[in-house]
Amino acid sequence: MGRNGDGLVRVGILGCGNVGTALVGLLDANADLIKRRSGVRIEVVRVAVQNLAKERAITFSPGVLTNDGEAVVADPAVDVIVEMIGGVEPARSLITSALKAGKPVVTANKELIANFGAELFEVAATAGVDLLFEASVAGGIPLIRPLRESLVGERIRRVTGIVNGTTNYVLTRMTEERCSFAEAVAEAQDLGYAEPDPTADIDGFDAASKAAIIASIAFGARVVAGDVSREGIRDVTADDIGAAEELGYVVKLLAVTEESAGAVSARVHPAMVPVGHPLASVRGSYNAVFIEGEAVGQLMLLGRGAGGGPTSSALLGDLIDAAKNLHSGARGATIGVLERRTIRPIDETTSQFYVSLDAADRPGVLAAISGVFGQHRVSIQSMQQKGQGDDARLIFVTHLAREADMAATIREVRNLDVVERVSSVMRVVGGEE
Numbered sequence: 001m002g003r004n005g006d007g008l009v010r011v012g013i014l015g016c017g018n019v020g021t022a023l024v025g026l027l028d029a030n031a032d033l034i035k036r037r038s039g040v041r042i043e044v045v046r047v048a049v050q051n052l053a054k055e056r057a058i059t060f061s062p063g064v065l066t067n068d069g070e071a072v073v074a075d076p077a078v079d080v081i082v083e084m085i086g087g088v089e090p091a092r093s094l095i096t097s098a099l100k101a102g103k104p105v106v107t108a109n110k111e112l113i114a115n116f117g118a119e120l121f122e123v124a125a126t127a128g129v130d131l132l133f134e135a136s137v138a139g140g141i142p143l144i145r146p147l148r149e150s151l152v153g154e155r156i157r158r159v160t161g162i163v164n165g166t167t168n169y170v171l172t173r174m175t176e177e178r179c180s181f182a183e184a185v186a187e188a189q190d191l192g193y194a195e196p197d198p199t200a201d202i203d204g205f206d207a208a209s210k211a212a213i214i215a216s217i218a219f220g221a222r223v224v225a226g227d228v229s230r231e232g233i234r235d236v237t238a239d240d241i242g243a244a245e246e247l248g249y250v251v252k253l254l255a256v257t258e259e260s261a262g263a264v265s266a267r268v269h270p271a272m273v274p275v276g277h278p279l280a281s282v283r284g285s286y287n288a289v290f291i292e293g294e295a296v297g298q299l300m301l302l303g304r305g306a307g308g309g310p311t312s313s314a315l316l317g318d319l320i321d322a323a324k325n326l327h328s329g330a331r332g333a334t335i336g337v338l339e340r341r342t343i344r345p346i347d348e349t350t351s352q353f354y355v356s357l358d359a360a361d362r363p364g365v366l367a368a369i370s371g372v373f374g375q376h377r378v379s380i381q382s383m384q385q386k387g388q389g390d391d392a393r394l395i396f397v398t399h400l401a402r403e404a405d406m407a408a409t410i411r412e413v414r415n416l417d418v419v420e421r422v423s424s425v426m427r428v429v430g431g432e433e
Protein backbone atom coordinates (compact mmCIF):
# COMPACT_ATOMS: atom_id res chain seq x y z
CA MET A 1 0.00 0.00 0.00
CA GLY A 2 1.09 3.55 -0.63
CA ARG A 3 -0.34 4.72 2.69
CA ASN A 4 2.76 3.80 4.62
CA GLY A 5 4.71 5.37 7.43
CA ASP A 6 6.41 8.04 5.34
CA GLY A 7 3.07 9.47 4.16
CA LEU A 8 3.43 8.33 0.56
CA VAL A 9 0.26 8.62 -1.49
CA ARG A 10 0.38 7.40 -5.09
CA VAL A 11 -1.56 9.26 -7.74
CA GLY A 12 -3.00 8.09 -11.03
CA ILE A 13 -3.63 10.91 -13.49
CA LEU A 14 -6.30 10.77 -16.19
CA GLY A 15 -5.57 13.41 -18.86
CA CYS A 16 -2.32 15.34 -19.04
CA GLY A 17 -2.97 18.36 -21.29
CA ASN A 18 -2.82 22.02 -20.20
CA VAL A 19 -4.02 21.47 -16.67
CA GLY A 20 -2.47 18.03 -16.12
CA THR A 21 0.96 19.24 -17.24
CA ALA A 22 0.72 22.22 -14.87
CA LEU A 23 -0.31 19.96 -11.96
CA VAL A 24 2.57 17.54 -12.49
CA GLY A 25 4.95 20.55 -12.57
CA LEU A 26 3.47 21.98 -9.37
CA LEU A 27 3.68 18.64 -7.55
CA ASP A 28 7.34 18.46 -8.47
CA ALA A 29 8.19 22.08 -7.66
CA ASN A 30 6.33 22.07 -4.31
CA ALA A 31 7.08 18.52 -3.13
CA ASP A 32 9.07 19.60 -0.05
CA LEU A 33 6.58 22.29 0.92
CA ILE A 34 3.68 19.82 0.57
CA LYS A 35 5.44 17.24 2.75
CA ARG A 36 6.36 19.84 5.37
CA ARG A 37 2.89 21.35 5.58
CA SER A 38 0.69 18.31 5.21
CA GLY A 39 2.83 15.31 6.11
CA VAL A 40 2.06 13.56 2.81
CA ARG A 41 4.37 12.78 -0.05
CA ILE A 42 2.56 12.68 -3.35
CA GLU A 43 3.98 10.64 -6.19
CA VAL A 44 2.55 10.41 -9.70
CA VAL A 45 2.76 6.71 -10.61
CA ARG A 46 0.49 6.34 -13.67
CA VAL A 47 -0.69 8.84 -16.32
CA ALA A 48 -3.34 8.15 -18.99
CA VAL A 49 -3.49 10.25 -22.16
CA GLN A 50 -5.18 9.74 -25.50
CA ASN A 51 -2.27 9.90 -27.89
CA LEU A 52 0.93 8.18 -26.77
CA ALA A 53 2.83 9.53 -29.78
CA LYS A 54 2.26 13.20 -28.87
CA GLU A 55 5.28 15.25 -27.86
CA ARG A 56 5.05 16.32 -24.21
CA ALA A 57 6.74 18.89 -21.99
CA ILE A 58 7.23 16.24 -19.31
CA THR A 59 9.28 13.07 -19.66
CA PHE A 60 7.77 10.26 -17.62
CA SER A 61 9.63 7.16 -16.40
CA PRO A 62 9.04 4.02 -18.47
CA GLY A 63 5.71 2.35 -17.68
CA VAL A 64 4.04 5.51 -16.29
CA LEU A 65 2.32 6.70 -19.48
CA THR A 66 -0.56 4.72 -20.99
CA ASN A 67 -3.60 5.31 -23.17
CA ASP A 68 -5.73 3.00 -21.05
CA GLY A 69 -7.59 5.01 -18.40
CA GLU A 70 -9.25 1.92 -16.88
CA ALA A 71 -5.81 0.36 -16.31
CA VAL A 72 -4.77 3.43 -14.28
CA VAL A 73 -7.96 3.28 -12.18
CA ALA A 74 -7.59 -0.46 -11.58
CA ASP A 75 -3.85 -0.39 -10.86
CA PRO A 76 -3.33 -1.52 -7.23
CA ALA A 77 -0.33 0.83 -7.07
CA VAL A 78 -2.68 3.84 -7.47
CA ASP A 79 -4.29 5.27 -4.31
CA VAL A 80 -5.94 8.48 -5.64
CA ILE A 81 -7.22 9.52 -9.07
CA VAL A 82 -7.03 13.02 -10.58
CA GLU A 83 -9.27 13.38 -13.64
CA MET A 84 -8.32 16.10 -16.14
CA ILE A 85 -9.67 14.65 -19.40
CA GLY A 86 -12.83 16.79 -19.51
CA GLY A 87 -16.23 16.04 -21.07
CA VAL A 88 -18.67 13.36 -19.99
CA GLU A 89 -17.24 10.08 -21.31
CA PRO A 90 -14.94 8.36 -20.55
CA ALA A 91 -14.52 10.62 -17.48
CA ARG A 92 -17.87 9.58 -15.93
CA SER A 93 -17.19 5.84 -16.21
CA LEU A 94 -13.60 6.14 -15.04
CA ILE A 95 -14.53 8.24 -12.00
CA THR A 96 -17.38 5.88 -11.11
CA SER A 97 -15.03 2.87 -11.31
CA ALA A 98 -12.45 4.63 -9.14
CA LEU A 99 -14.98 5.61 -6.46
CA LYS A 100 -16.47 2.11 -6.39
CA ALA A 101 -12.95 0.73 -5.94
CA GLY A 102 -12.59 2.99 -2.87
CA LYS A 103 -10.21 5.42 -4.55
CA PRO A 104 -10.77 9.13 -3.87
CA VAL A 105 -11.17 11.29 -6.98
CA VAL A 106 -10.20 14.90 -7.65
CA THR A 107 -11.55 16.49 -10.82
CA ALA A 108 -11.59 19.78 -12.75
CA ASN A 109 -14.48 18.65 -14.94
CA LYS A 110 -17.32 21.23 -14.79
CA GLU A 111 -19.33 19.66 -17.58
CA LEU A 112 -19.41 16.31 -15.78
CA ILE A 113 -20.16 17.67 -12.30
CA ALA A 114 -22.82 20.05 -13.67
CA ASN A 115 -24.67 17.22 -15.41
CA PHE A 116 -23.90 14.10 -13.38
CA GLY A 117 -22.71 15.52 -10.04
CA ALA A 118 -25.71 14.21 -8.07
CA GLU A 119 -25.12 10.66 -9.31
CA LEU A 120 -21.38 10.80 -8.61
CA PHE A 121 -21.81 12.35 -5.13
CA GLU A 122 -24.08 9.43 -4.22
CA VAL A 123 -21.55 6.88 -5.49
CA ALA A 124 -18.82 8.66 -3.46
CA ALA A 125 -20.97 8.75 -0.31
CA THR A 126 -21.89 5.07 -0.64
CA ALA A 127 -18.24 4.13 -1.12
CA GLY A 128 -17.19 6.49 1.68
CA VAL A 129 -14.48 8.19 -0.36
CA ASP A 130 -13.76 11.79 -1.34
CA LEU A 131 -14.92 13.29 -4.63
CA LEU A 132 -13.46 16.79 -4.78
CA PHE A 133 -14.03 19.34 -7.56
CA GLU A 134 -12.79 22.77 -6.43
CA ALA A 135 -11.14 23.34 -9.83
CA SER A 136 -14.41 22.85 -11.72
CA VAL A 137 -15.71 26.35 -10.88
CA ALA A 138 -13.76 29.60 -11.14
CA GLY A 139 -10.34 27.93 -11.59
CA GLY A 140 -7.95 29.08 -8.87
CA ILE A 141 -10.56 30.80 -6.68
CA PRO A 142 -11.34 28.78 -3.56
CA LEU A 143 -15.14 28.63 -3.73
CA ILE A 144 -16.42 25.08 -3.23
CA ARG A 145 -14.49 24.57 0.02
CA PRO A 146 -15.57 27.95 1.52
CA LEU A 147 -19.19 27.10 0.60
CA ARG A 148 -18.96 23.57 2.03
CA GLU A 149 -16.89 24.34 5.10
CA SER A 150 -16.67 27.99 6.22
CA LEU A 151 -20.25 28.76 5.16
CA VAL A 152 -21.82 25.36 5.83
CA GLY A 153 -24.03 26.80 8.61
CA GLU A 154 -24.91 29.94 6.68
CA ARG A 155 -28.26 30.58 5.07
CA ILE A 156 -27.05 31.69 1.63
CA ARG A 157 -29.54 33.81 -0.27
CA ARG A 158 -27.74 34.48 -3.48
CA VAL A 159 -24.46 33.81 -5.26
CA THR A 160 -23.65 36.05 -8.23
CA GLY A 161 -20.57 35.25 -10.23
CA ILE A 162 -18.42 36.39 -13.10
CA VAL A 163 -17.34 32.83 -13.83
CA ASN A 164 -16.16 33.00 -17.43
CA GLY A 165 -12.91 34.83 -18.09
CA THR A 166 -13.28 34.91 -21.88
CA THR A 167 -16.58 36.81 -21.84
CA ASN A 168 -15.37 39.12 -19.09
CA TYR A 169 -12.30 39.90 -21.19
CA VAL A 170 -14.45 40.59 -24.28
CA LEU A 171 -16.84 42.86 -22.36
CA THR A 172 -13.94 44.68 -20.68
CA ARG A 173 -12.35 45.43 -24.07
CA MET A 174 -15.69 46.59 -25.47
CA THR A 175 -16.07 48.90 -22.46
CA GLU A 176 -12.56 50.27 -22.17
CA GLU A 177 -11.42 50.34 -25.80
CA ARG A 178 -14.80 50.66 -27.49
CA CYS A 179 -13.95 47.57 -29.60
CA SER A 180 -16.76 45.85 -31.43
CA PHE A 181 -17.84 42.43 -30.18
CA ALA A 182 -16.12 40.73 -33.16
CA GLU A 183 -12.84 42.65 -32.62
CA ALA A 184 -12.80 41.82 -28.91
CA VAL A 185 -13.44 38.10 -29.57
CA ALA A 186 -10.65 38.00 -32.18
CA GLU A 187 -8.28 39.63 -29.69
CA ALA A 188 -9.25 37.12 -26.97
CA GLN A 189 -8.51 34.30 -29.44
CA ASP A 190 -5.09 35.79 -30.30
CA LEU A 191 -4.23 35.91 -26.60
CA GLY A 192 -5.38 32.33 -26.02
CA TYR A 193 -8.27 33.39 -23.75
CA ALA A 194 -10.87 32.20 -26.26
CA GLU A 195 -11.02 28.89 -28.12
CA PRO A 196 -11.00 28.89 -31.96
CA ASP A 197 -14.71 28.01 -31.56
CA PRO A 198 -15.73 30.33 -28.73
CA THR A 199 -19.38 29.16 -28.55
CA ALA A 200 -19.15 27.50 -25.12
CA ASP A 201 -17.95 30.75 -23.57
CA ILE A 202 -19.73 33.39 -25.66
CA ASP A 203 -23.14 31.73 -25.55
CA GLY A 204 -22.94 31.10 -21.81
CA PHE A 205 -22.73 27.27 -21.78
CA ASP A 206 -19.57 27.23 -19.67
CA ALA A 207 -21.02 29.74 -17.18
CA ALA A 208 -24.28 27.74 -17.02
CA SER A 209 -22.38 24.58 -15.98
CA LYS A 210 -20.68 26.57 -13.25
CA ALA A 211 -23.98 28.13 -12.15
CA ALA A 212 -25.46 24.63 -11.77
CA ILE A 213 -22.53 23.53 -9.59
CA ILE A 214 -22.67 26.70 -7.48
CA ALA A 215 -26.44 26.33 -6.93
CA SER A 216 -26.04 22.64 -6.03
CA ILE A 217 -23.41 23.35 -3.39
CA ALA A 218 -24.72 26.68 -2.05
CA PHE A 219 -28.28 25.39 -1.61
CA GLY A 220 -27.76 21.60 -1.33
CA ALA A 221 -30.13 21.20 -4.27
CA ARG A 222 -30.06 18.99 -7.32
CA VAL A 223 -29.48 21.54 -10.10
CA VAL A 224 -28.14 20.45 -13.49
CA ALA A 225 -26.86 22.57 -16.38
CA GLY A 226 -30.20 22.13 -18.19
CA ASP A 227 -32.01 23.85 -15.27
CA VAL A 228 -30.03 27.03 -15.84
CA SER A 229 -31.66 29.69 -18.01
CA ARG A 230 -28.95 30.83 -20.39
CA GLU A 231 -28.26 33.89 -22.54
CA GLY A 232 -24.78 34.77 -23.82
CA ILE A 233 -23.15 38.03 -24.87
CA ARG A 234 -23.48 37.73 -28.65
CA ASP A 235 -26.20 40.39 -28.78
CA VAL A 236 -24.50 42.94 -26.53
CA THR A 237 -23.77 46.00 -28.67
CA ALA A 238 -21.44 48.97 -28.37
CA ASP A 239 -24.62 51.05 -27.86
CA ASP A 240 -25.57 48.97 -24.81
CA ILE A 241 -22.09 49.40 -23.36
CA GLY A 242 -22.17 53.17 -23.98
CA ALA A 243 -25.69 53.53 -22.53
CA ALA A 244 -24.67 51.53 -19.47
CA GLU A 245 -21.73 53.82 -18.89
CA GLU A 246 -23.87 56.94 -19.15
CA LEU A 247 -26.28 55.53 -16.60
CA GLY A 248 -23.51 54.51 -14.18
CA TYR A 249 -23.42 50.80 -14.99
CA VAL A 250 -20.95 48.27 -16.41
CA VAL A 251 -22.09 45.32 -18.57
CA LYS A 252 -21.06 41.89 -17.23
CA LEU A 253 -22.02 38.29 -18.02
CA LEU A 254 -23.38 37.05 -14.69
CA ALA A 255 -24.28 33.67 -13.26
CA VAL A 256 -27.01 34.37 -10.70
CA THR A 257 -28.20 31.63 -8.33
CA GLU A 258 -30.77 32.32 -5.64
CA GLU A 259 -32.86 30.55 -3.07
CA SER A 260 -36.12 31.99 -1.80
CA ALA A 261 -39.40 30.59 -0.52
CA GLY A 262 -38.03 27.05 -0.83
CA ALA A 263 -37.26 27.30 -4.55
CA VAL A 264 -33.92 27.66 -6.28
CA SER A 265 -33.22 29.63 -9.43
CA ALA A 266 -30.13 29.70 -11.64
CA ARG A 267 -29.56 31.87 -14.68
CA VAL A 268 -26.78 33.22 -16.86
CA HIS A 269 -27.22 36.44 -18.78
CA PRO A 270 -25.57 39.75 -19.50
CA ALA A 271 -26.52 42.44 -17.01
CA MET A 272 -25.82 46.05 -16.17
CA VAL A 273 -24.10 46.24 -12.78
CA PRO A 274 -23.85 49.57 -10.88
CA VAL A 275 -20.27 50.91 -11.06
CA GLY A 276 -20.06 50.96 -7.27
CA HIS A 277 -20.85 47.24 -6.97
CA PRO A 278 -17.78 45.06 -6.23
CA LEU A 279 -18.44 42.92 -9.34
CA ALA A 280 -18.22 46.01 -11.58
CA SER A 281 -14.50 46.36 -10.89
CA VAL A 282 -13.65 42.81 -12.03
CA ARG A 283 -11.76 43.44 -15.25
CA GLY A 284 -10.19 41.41 -18.06
CA SER A 285 -10.08 37.66 -17.74
CA TYR A 286 -10.53 37.70 -13.95
CA ASN A 287 -13.40 35.85 -12.27
CA ALA A 288 -15.20 36.78 -9.07
CA VAL A 289 -17.95 35.32 -6.94
CA PHE A 290 -20.15 37.54 -4.78
CA ILE A 291 -21.93 35.69 -1.98
CA GLU A 292 -24.84 37.06 0.06
CA GLY A 293 -25.78 35.24 3.25
CA GLU A 294 -28.10 36.09 6.10
CA ALA A 295 -25.51 36.23 8.86
CA VAL A 296 -22.30 36.77 6.90
CA GLY A 297 -23.70 39.59 4.75
CA GLN A 298 -21.81 40.18 1.53
CA LEU A 299 -18.46 38.72 0.62
CA MET A 300 -16.50 38.48 -2.61
CA LEU A 301 -13.81 36.11 -3.84
CA LEU A 302 -11.68 37.26 -6.76
CA GLY A 303 -9.02 35.59 -8.86
CA ARG A 304 -8.01 33.76 -12.00
CA GLY A 305 -10.76 31.49 -13.26
CA ALA A 306 -8.75 29.50 -15.79
CA GLY A 307 -5.26 28.65 -16.98
CA GLY A 308 -2.94 25.85 -16.01
CA GLY A 309 -1.44 27.56 -12.94
CA PRO A 310 -4.66 28.64 -11.16
CA THR A 311 -6.55 25.46 -12.07
CA SER A 312 -3.73 23.17 -10.95
CA SER A 313 -3.46 25.15 -7.69
CA ALA A 314 -7.12 24.31 -6.94
CA LEU A 315 -6.56 20.66 -7.92
CA LEU A 316 -3.48 20.47 -5.71
CA GLY A 317 -5.41 21.71 -2.65
CA ASP A 318 -8.03 19.01 -3.22
CA LEU A 319 -5.40 16.37 -3.90
CA ILE A 320 -3.55 17.12 -0.65
CA ASP A 321 -6.87 16.99 1.21
CA ALA A 322 -7.75 13.61 -0.30
CA ALA A 323 -4.22 12.32 0.32
CA LYS A 324 -4.27 13.45 3.97
CA ASN A 325 -7.66 11.82 4.52
CA LEU A 326 -6.51 8.62 2.90
CA HIS A 327 -3.32 8.57 4.90
CA SER A 328 -5.01 9.23 8.25
CA GLY A 329 -7.97 6.94 7.52
CA ALA A 330 -10.31 9.95 7.87
CA ARG A 331 -12.70 11.03 5.21
CA GLY A 332 -13.81 14.44 4.07
CA ALA A 333 -17.39 15.64 4.36
CA THR A 334 -19.04 13.93 1.39
CA ILE A 335 -21.97 15.70 -0.22
CA GLY A 336 -24.20 12.63 -0.38
CA VAL A 337 -27.73 13.09 -1.64
CA LEU A 338 -28.69 16.47 -3.10
CA GLU A 339 -32.33 17.38 -2.39
CA ARG A 340 -34.80 17.60 -5.24
CA ARG A 341 -36.10 21.16 -4.97
CA THR A 342 -38.42 23.30 -7.03
CA ILE A 343 -36.46 25.08 -9.74
CA ARG A 344 -38.02 28.50 -10.21
CA PRO A 345 -38.41 29.25 -13.92
CA ILE A 346 -36.80 32.48 -15.08
CA ASP A 347 -40.25 33.97 -15.79
CA GLU A 348 -40.90 34.02 -12.05
CA THR A 349 -37.61 35.66 -11.06
CA THR A 350 -37.27 39.41 -10.60
CA SER A 351 -34.72 41.94 -11.83
CA GLN A 352 -34.55 45.58 -12.63
CA PHE A 353 -34.52 46.24 -16.37
CA TYR A 354 -32.95 48.71 -18.73
CA VAL A 355 -35.10 49.33 -21.82
CA SER A 356 -34.14 51.49 -24.76
CA LEU A 357 -36.60 52.27 -27.54
CA ASP A 358 -36.98 54.53 -30.53
CA ALA A 359 -40.28 56.38 -30.42
CA ALA A 360 -42.11 59.30 -32.02
CA ASP A 361 -41.29 62.60 -30.32
CA ARG A 362 -44.70 64.07 -29.72
CA PRO A 363 -47.12 64.78 -26.88
CA GLY A 364 -48.80 61.76 -25.30
CA VAL A 365 -46.17 59.21 -26.40
CA LEU A 366 -44.54 58.96 -23.00
CA ALA A 367 -47.90 58.53 -21.30
CA ALA A 368 -48.85 55.74 -23.75
CA ILE A 369 -45.60 53.87 -23.18
CA SER A 370 -45.50 54.28 -19.40
CA GLY A 371 -49.16 53.24 -19.31
CA VAL A 372 -48.19 49.85 -20.79
CA PHE A 373 -45.47 49.42 -18.16
CA GLY A 374 -48.02 50.20 -15.43
CA GLN A 375 -50.64 47.79 -16.77
CA HIS A 376 -48.12 44.98 -16.36
CA ARG A 377 -47.09 46.05 -12.84
CA VAL A 378 -43.68 47.27 -14.02
CA SER A 379 -42.79 50.42 -12.16
CA ILE A 380 -40.37 52.90 -13.76
CA GLN A 381 -37.44 54.10 -11.68
CA SER A 382 -36.04 56.58 -14.20
CA MET A 383 -36.59 57.77 -17.77
CA GLN A 384 -34.37 59.77 -20.11
CA GLN A 385 -34.91 61.10 -23.60
CA LYS A 386 -31.90 61.25 -25.91
CA GLY A 387 -32.15 63.16 -29.18
CA GLN A 388 -35.22 64.76 -30.66
CA GLY A 389 -37.67 64.30 -33.52
CA ASP A 390 -36.92 61.24 -35.64
CA ASP A 391 -33.80 60.54 -33.58
CA ALA A 392 -35.58 60.42 -30.23
CA ARG A 393 -34.62 57.48 -28.06
CA LEU A 394 -36.26 56.78 -24.72
CA ILE A 395 -34.33 54.98 -22.01
CA PHE A 396 -36.11 53.49 -19.03
CA VAL A 397 -34.75 51.80 -15.93
CA THR A 398 -37.41 49.93 -13.99
CA HIS A 399 -37.74 48.99 -10.34
CA LEU A 400 -37.64 45.25 -9.60
CA ALA A 401 -40.10 43.49 -11.88
CA ARG A 402 -41.02 39.90 -12.69
CA GLU A 403 -39.49 38.59 -15.93
CA ALA A 404 -42.89 37.52 -17.23
CA ASP A 405 -44.34 40.98 -16.59
CA MET A 406 -41.41 42.64 -18.31
CA ALA A 407 -41.70 40.32 -21.31
CA ALA A 408 -45.43 41.12 -21.60
CA THR A 409 -44.63 44.84 -21.36
CA ILE A 410 -42.06 44.63 -24.15
CA ARG A 411 -44.41 42.63 -26.39
CA GLU A 412 -47.10 45.27 -26.01
CA VAL A 413 -44.79 48.29 -26.27
CA ARG A 414 -43.41 46.85 -29.53
CA ASN A 415 -46.92 46.92 -30.98
CA LEU A 416 -47.60 50.58 -30.18
CA ASP A 417 -47.62 52.59 -33.43
CA VAL A 418 -45.65 55.38 -31.73
CA VAL A 419 -42.80 52.97 -31.08
CA GLU A 420 -40.52 52.38 -34.02
CA ARG A 421 -38.44 49.68 -32.33
CA VAL A 422 -37.28 48.38 -28.98
CA SER A 423 -33.55 48.53 -29.47
CA SER A 424 -32.39 46.91 -26.26
CA VAL A 425 -33.59 45.26 -23.07
CA MET A 426 -31.07 44.26 -20.43
CA ARG A 427 -31.37 43.22 -16.79
CA VAL A 428 -29.85 45.42 -14.12
CA VAL A 429 -28.37 43.38 -11.25
CA GLY A 430 -26.91 44.58 -7.96
CA GLY A 431 -29.01 47.73 -7.62
CA GLU A 432 -32.30 47.25 -5.77
CA GLU A 433 -32.68 44.30 -3.41
Ligand SMILES: NC(=O)c1ccc[n+]([C@@H]2O[C@H](COP(=O)([O-])OP(=O)(O)OC[C@H]3O[C@@H](n4cnc5c(N)ncnc54)[C@H](OP(=O)(O)O)[C@@H]3O)[C@@H](O)[C@H]2O)c1
Binds near residue numbers: 016019052084110
Ligand atom coordinates in the same frame (compact mmCIF):
# COMPACT_ATOMS: atom_id res chain seq x y z
N1 LIG B 1 -7.68 24.82 -19.26
C1 LIG B 1 -8.21 25.53 -18.26
O1 LIG B 1 -7.89 26.68 -18.04
C2 LIG B 1 -9.23 24.87 -17.35
C3 LIG B 1 -9.77 25.60 -16.30
C4 LIG B 1 -10.67 24.98 -15.42
C5 LIG B 1 -11.05 23.68 -15.65
N2 LIG B 1 -10.52 23.00 -16.72
C6 LIG B 1 -10.94 21.63 -16.91
O2 LIG B 1 -9.81 20.77 -16.82
C7 LIG B 1 -9.99 19.65 -17.66
C8 LIG B 1 -8.80 19.50 -18.59
O3 LIG B 1 -8.65 20.68 -19.36
P1 LIG B 1 -7.34 20.94 -20.27
O4 LIG B 1 -7.43 22.35 -20.70
O5 LIG B 1 -6.12 20.45 -19.59
O6 LIG B 1 -7.66 19.98 -21.52
P2 LIG B 1 -6.65 19.43 -22.62
O7 LIG B 1 -5.43 20.29 -22.70
O8 LIG B 1 -7.46 19.19 -23.85
O9 LIG B 1 -6.19 17.99 -22.02
C9 LIG B 1 -7.00 16.88 -22.04
C10 LIG B 1 -6.15 15.66 -21.74
O10 LIG B 1 -6.99 14.50 -21.69
C11 LIG B 1 -6.39 13.49 -22.50
N3 LIG B 1 -7.43 12.57 -22.98
C12 LIG B 1 -8.42 12.82 -23.89
N4 LIG B 1 -9.18 11.72 -24.05
C13 LIG B 1 -8.67 10.78 -23.23
C14 LIG B 1 -9.02 9.42 -22.97
N5 LIG B 1 -10.03 8.84 -23.59
N6 LIG B 1 -8.25 8.74 -22.06
C15 LIG B 1 -7.21 9.32 -21.44
N7 LIG B 1 -6.83 10.61 -21.66
C16 LIG B 1 -7.57 11.31 -22.55
C17 LIG B 1 -5.66 14.20 -23.60
O11 LIG B 1 -4.68 13.34 -24.14
P3 LIG B 1 -3.58 13.84 -25.22
O12 LIG B 1 -2.61 14.68 -24.41
O13 LIG B 1 -2.98 12.60 -25.72
O14 LIG B 1 -4.32 14.64 -26.24
C18 LIG B 1 -5.07 15.37 -22.80
O15 LIG B 1 -3.89 14.97 -22.16
C19 LIG B 1 -11.34 19.86 -18.36
O16 LIG B 1 -12.36 19.23 -17.62
C20 LIG B 1 -11.53 21.36 -18.28
O17 LIG B 1 -12.89 21.75 -18.33
C21 LIG B 1 -9.62 23.56 -17.56
